[in-house]
Amino acid sequence: VQLQASGGGLVQAGGSLRLSCATSGLPFSSHVMAWFRQAPGREREFVAAVSWSDGSLYYTDSVKGRFTLSRDNAENTMYLQMNSLKPEDTAVYYCAADPRSWLYIKVVVPTEYAYWGQGTLVTVSS
Numbered sequence: 001v002q003l004q005a006s007g008g009g010l011v012q013a014g015g016s017l018r019l020s021c022a023t024s025g026l027p028f029s030s031h032v033m034a035w036f037r038q039a040p041g042r043e044r045e046f047v048a049a050v051s052w053s054d055g056s057l058y059y060t061d062s063v064k065g066r067f068t069l070s071r072d073n074a075e076n077t078m079y080l081q082m083n084s085l086k087p088e089d090t091a092v093y094y095c096a097a098d099p100r101s102w103l104y105i106k107v108v109v110p111t112e113y114a115y116w117g118q119g120t121l122v123t124v125s126s
Contacts, residue, residue: 001023005095008120011085014126019080021095021117026076032102033078036110037078037091037122044094044107046048048080050100059105063089087125092119 007019021033034049048059048069059070068081078095096113098105105112 001097001113003095003117005093005117005123008122010123010125013085013087013124013126015085016081016083016089017085019082019093019095019120019122021078021080022056023076023095023097024117026097026099031097031099032105032107032113033071033074033079033095033097034107034113035080035093035095037089037093038119039088039091042091044110046110047093049102049103050078053101058102060108070119082122085122087124087126090122090124092121094119112115 002024004022011017027028031052035047036044037047038044046060050057050071055122066084070079080085095117098113
């Protein structure tokens with residue numbers, strides 16, 4: 001299983017970025033995919049998740065209305081459209097996946113995920 005995150009960069013506050021997570025080798029169709037982020041000196045935190053089988057979405061409160069998670073089933077790719085970016089969104093963003101249905105995992109807990117991408121840095125300047 002491989003996850004490849006990309007799309008990070010430097011953007012001014014109020015700007016937008018779109019992250020991508022290309023996947024290969026995921027063994028089941030009912031898996032969960034998610035975005036997490038980790039700012040310097042802080043723990044990795046949950047951003048958003050999708051249930052791959054039915055498209056159900058879940059966001060952390062701080063990004064609701066600004067970030068949108070989407071997916072391309074044919075390409076096995078997940079996206080995170082980030083609008084109205086704030087300096088506090090600065091972090092390394094990671095995509096993660098787990099083969100279990102999200103009915104059986106705690107989607108906001110990083111240790112629940114079996115597979116991780118390498119991370120992509122998002123820097124939002126004020």
